[in-house]
Amino acid sequence: MSEEKSLNFIEEIVENDLKAGKYDQIVTRFPPEPNGFLHIGHASSICLNFGLTQKFNGYTNLRFDDTNPVTEETIYVDSIKKDIAWLGFQWKNELYASDYFDLLYSYAVKLIEKGLAYVDELGSEEMAKLKGTHTEPGKDSPFRNRSVAENLDLFERMKNGEFPDGSRTLRAKIDMTHVNMLMRDPILYRIKHAKHHRTGNKWCVYPMYDFAHGQSDAIEHVTHSVCTLEFIPHRELYNWLIAQLEIYPSHQYEFARRNVNYTVTSKRKLLQLVNEKFVSGWDDPRMPTISGLRRRGFTPSSIRNFCERIGIAKRENLIEYSLLEFFIREDLNRTSWRRMAVLDPIKMIITNYPEGQKEMLPGENNPEVEGHDGERQIPFSRELWIERDDFMEEPPKKFFRLGPGLMSRLKSAYIVRCDDFVKDANGNVTEIHCTYFPDSKSGEDTSGLKVKGTMHWVSVPHAKTAEVRLYDRLFTSEEPDREEGDFKDYINPESLVVVKNAFIESDLANASKQLEENPDRRYQFIRKGYFCLDADSTPENLVFNRTVTLKDTWAKESQK
RNA sequence: UGCCCGAUAGUAUAAAGGUAGUACAACGGUUUUUGGUACCGUCUGUCUAGGUUCGAAUCCUGGUCGGGCAACCA
Numbered sequence: 366m367s368e369e370k371s372l373n374f375i376e377e378i379v380e381n382d383l384k385a386g387k388y389d390q391i392v393t394r395f396p397p398e399p400n401g402f403l404h405i406g407h408a409s410s411i412c413l414n415f416g417l418t419q420k421f422n423g424y425t426n427l428r429f430d431d432t433n434p435v436t437e438e439t440i441y442v443d444s445i446k447k448d449i450a451w452l453g454f455q456w457k458n459e460l461y462a463s464d465y466f467d468l469l470y471s472y473a474v475k476l477i478e479k480g481l482a483y484v485d486e487l488g489s490e491e492m493a494k495l496k497g498t499h500t501e502p503g504k505d506s507p508f509r510n511r512s513v514a515e516n517l518d519l520f521e522r523m524k525n526g527e528f529p530d531g532s533r534t535l536r537a538k539i540d541m542t543h544v545n546m547l548m549r550d551p552i553l554y555r556i557k558h559a560k561h562h563r564t565g566n567k568w569c570v571y572p573m574y575d576f577a578h579g580q581s582d583a584i585e586h587v588t589h590s591v592c593t594l595e596f597i598p599h600r601e602l603y604n605w606l607i608a609q610l611e612i613y614p615s616h617q618y619e620f621a622r623r624n625v626n627y628t629v630t631s632k633r634k635l636l637q638l639v640n641e642k643f644v645s646g647w648d649d650p651r652m653p654t655i656s657g658l659r660r661r662g663f664t665p666s667s668i669r670n671f672c673e674r675i676g677i678a679k680r681e682n683l684i685e686y687s688l689l690e691f692f693i694r695e696d697l698n699r700t701s702w703r704r705m706a707v708l709d710p711i712k713m714i715i716t717n718y719p720e721g722q723k724e725m726l727p728g729e730n731n732p733e734v735e736g737h738d739g740e741r742q743i744p745f746s747r748e749l750w751i752e753r754d755d756f757m758e759e760p761p762k763k764f765f766r767l768g769p770g771l772m773s774r775l776k777s778a779y780i781v782r783c784d785d786f787v788k789d790a791n792g793n794v795t796e797i798h799c800t801y802f803p804d805s806k807s808g809e810d811t812s813g814l815k816v817k818g819t820m821h822w823v824s825v826p827h828a829k830t831a832e833v834r835l836y837d838r839l840f841t842s843e844e845p846d847r848e849e850g851d852f853k854d855y856i857n858p859e860s861l862v863v864v865k866n867a868f869i870e871s872d873l874a875n876a877s878k879q880l881e882e883n884p885d886r887r888y889q890f891i892r893k894g895y896f897c898l899d900a901d902s903t904p905e906n907l908v909f910n911r912t913v914t915l916k917d918t919w920a921k922e923s924q925k
Numbered sequence: 926u927g928c929c930c931g932a933u934a935g936u937a938u939a940a941a942g943g944u945a946g947u948a949c950a951a952c953g954g955u956u957u958u959u960g961g962u963a964c965c966g967u968c969u970g971u972c973u974a975g976g977u978u979c980g981a982a983u984c985c986u987g988g989u990c991g992g993g994c995a996a997c998c999a
Contacts, residue, residue: 433998544929545928546994574998594992598928674948685950687950732958819959893959
């Protein structure tokens with residue numbers, strides 16, 4: 366029973382710190398830049414940061430890293446908050462790096478006073494030239510040795526808006542020959558006459574990431590500042606700044622961002638997909654964004670379980686999309702209501718069922734749970750819609766459904782035998798004629814017949830129609846990023862297939878009401894997959910999104 | 926030519942010097958009124974060469990391979 370879940374390496378660090386009495390409680394933060402929507406990779410970071418403070422004693426702040434006014438917008442702030450809350454996490458404080466602009470400015474002044482920062486007038490090209498390379502040391506800027514008083518004056522005038530964008534920067538005075546390029550007098554502040562989403566036009570100078578992130582961590586007394594691998598070289602600067610400023614010693618730890626195959630997650634690329642209309646928006650159900658996954662029908666717990674399972678480590682990784690599918694199926698199997706829908710219909714006529722007769726048959730909502738979560742009534746009649754590929758004119762040996770002479774069960778109804786079929790002039794099958802066995806009724810079957818296949822169906826006169834959107838992976842390549850040429854060349858042309866007039870059983874006409882009653886309402890269209898009602902639905906046109914198909918071992922078998 | 930990070934089954938992740946395990950995937954079977962679910966089983970792994978040790982995935986050294994590092998982005 367004492368099955369102890371092993372800790373990831375960051376949890377281990379935290380546990381050791383706590384054991385050593387380094388902290389009474391831990392503080393983490395989730396620090397998104399509000400310039401895009403959160404995606405599945407962020408979910409991993411969110412689960413880590415919030416999970417850490419849930420598992421151990423502490424709390425997590427939500428801090429927007431909003432130091433670049435030209436790319437950041439309030440709509441992103443709102444979507445980020447919504448997504449984190451939806452995932453099931455609560456932040457202690459909602460904070461913004463921009464809240465600290467005054468303090469940060471005073472830190473910069475302090476650095477100047479200590480002789481550790483100077484105002485440079487080099488343009489970006491000249492600066493790059495003097496920076497050196499990985500193998501060659503850099504050279505000092507001619508402006509490096511101004512007096513403290515001059516630097517103070519210049520920096521103040523930068524703040525006051527006396528200089529145009531790009532004309533001056535505040536740089537840390539460290540070492541132009543340092544092996545770590547980031548330590549070669551990094552830029553601390555740049556001039557941007559731009560309106561900030563929160564501070565408006567108050568500032569014309571904005572701190573760089575390196576002069577905002579660690580300082581914000583320190584201000585908030587963040588104990589464990591967790592970020593991705595590419596920030597490893599920044600750690601040295603992070604620590605240097607904290608030491609020189611003599612502020613709270615937060616510590617930075619890095620892990621490898623999680624990558625999922627058949628997706629892209631770079632903000633630039635996601636933005637491109639949106640702007641160039643390859644998808645309908647940030648929340649298009651094919652997008653790997655949290656909002657896309659939500660609209661697709663993923664549940665918060667399925668995403669949390671996924672993040673928990675894939676773990677946290679430092680090595681490069683590419684996680685299989687099938688793992689995500691596993692967790693959403695696992696979840697939806699337990700909770701979704703079973704319903705019947707025919708996506709590619711063909712008509713079946715039960716020749717020995719009286720014309721005009723109808724009966725209502727009960728169908729359980731969910732066989733997986735005790736009590737079956739109730740049941741609904743399904744109308745049955747002489748004419749039914751069935752799935753076109755449930756019939757084969759010349760079925761192979763292991764085909765369990767219908768073909769000439771074959772028997773199959775209609776789910777929740779009767780066993781039927783296929784006697785005949787009708788073809789049109791083009792040779793397409795248009796009708797299937799069957800006889801049913803009245804004593805094989807579901808629940809009271811005394812026929813003694815044994816059949817292997819069970820099929821879904823919808824009664825023709827009682828059928829409603831709906832639009833069904835069948836989603837598949839957005840890309841045909843496991844790593845569209847790494848392919849030659851443009852990643853957009855690898856968009857899956859069948860990532861969305863719309864079925865305009867699918868036939869759905871009558872109860873599904875209540876889907877809007879059912880969603881109101883339970884916002885988590887999902888459906889399993891029997892044998893077809895898991896679906897959810899899309900926000901595009903209107904009373905006249907219901908729209909269902911396919912979240913994921915059911916596992917289909919027949920599809921594999923039939924490929925052989 | 927430099928510096929940093931990493932390397933365990935197809936994928937991801939455990940094993941803090943002592944039986945290489947788990948999940949997904951794949952494959953086979955049982956059950957089944959969903960070719961679903963559930964259950965059972967099978968397959969495949971410590972990058973390499975040395976060293977330390979009674980004993981190495983783990984510690985040390987060299988190599989190989991992969992990733993990162995020269996935005997007034999974060």
